[in-house]
Amino acid sequence: MKLHTSTVNGVVTAIDEIFKNNKYADKVIERTLKSNPKWGSRDRGFIAESVYDMVRWWKLINAVSPSSDTFHLFGTYWLLQGKILPEWREFKGINPEVVERKYKKITDRATLQSIPDWLDKMGEDLLGSKWDAEIITLNTQADVVLRVNTLKITREDLMNRLAKDGVETYAPKGYKDALVLGQRQNVFKNPAFKEGLFEVQDASSQLVAQALEVEPGMRVIDACAGAGGKALHLASLMENKGRIIAMDTEAWKLQNTKLRARRNGISIIEPRVIEGNKTIKRLKASADRLLLDVPCTGLGVLRRNPDTKWKITPESVQKVQDIQQEIIQSYSAMLKPGGIMVYATCSILPSENQDQVEKFLGSPNGSQFELIEDSKVLAQESGFDGFYIAKLRRRG
């Protein structure tokens, strides 16, 4: 593959934005791609993939690069992929043999798998022998997964319709509304997306709404609804009958939920901003089903957001765990006796998952609850994102 100055410059500028100005990779990529309308789809694919890959392998690349100059880092990344570097002025000073020699000398997992030392240690402490394979899997590129909006179309019909547009998909076993793309591509431009026939949502994430066992006509609260990925799924499962209160502390995210609901043909989602304890107290014992899709470290979705590992710190992990416990302690009161609550994270750390549920169950607020079942979804076993889903019942 031939390198072009314009796209390599795009990658280098984006990398500087992410690491020097501490910006989020997905937002930087979005802005970079918008900045040059002349780039075709291959150029865009090259930029997005190279930026994500460089972020993913940042520590390893830095360990073998001749300097911290961003062109040197790009050149080193290129060589590490087994590619040949053109003789550009920017790449002067990179010796492929030296890069290879340095690479071969690295033996420690944290550098080879490109993660901070503290995180590697924490992963091993918490996941034991499963950590090795998990971090390898989390360093691979994720599949693009669609969730069929069954309010508007069946999975089979959507599959056929996309195939007519040249978008090949397959239906993974065990995920009844999911379709996986055969090849990565931008599906947001497809007319079927604009008609609300599908959303992009990982297969593991699709298990969360299903665990709630909702039925049409129920009163459901999604207490950390964000941009509404799971609220939309719940509405489809409820055949758009009943009521879903979609709550979050961030009003702008709920605004997004509203727009997406309209595209999906959904009318039962009612966004509600959490302004404090009062908002929660007003809804005491009012929900047949309660979803707590709590904020988390995102360590189960590193394949999609590789910059997470450079942004989190031991302090931020502790802080998010405190918020998770606060949420389950106070929000669980919104569930009716006899109702079902799901506590979920996109993390693989037991300290954010089963430990939190155990702590809750052992506390006075949790004494009316019982654990029905929980699943600890690891990326290495499922092939999709890492998730935790606990289903609890409030005794009647």
Ligand SMILES: C[S@@+](CC[C@H](N)C(=O)[O-])C[C@H]1O[C@@H](n2cnc3c(N)ncnc32)[C@H](O)[C@@H]1O
């Ligand atoms: C994992 S995300 C939710 C993703 C969303 N359910 C979806 O499927 O698209 C967690 C959400 O919790 C929200 N959040 C953070 N602190 C909160 C709190 N104290 N109460 C409710 N929501 C909170 C965040 O704004 C974020 O949108």
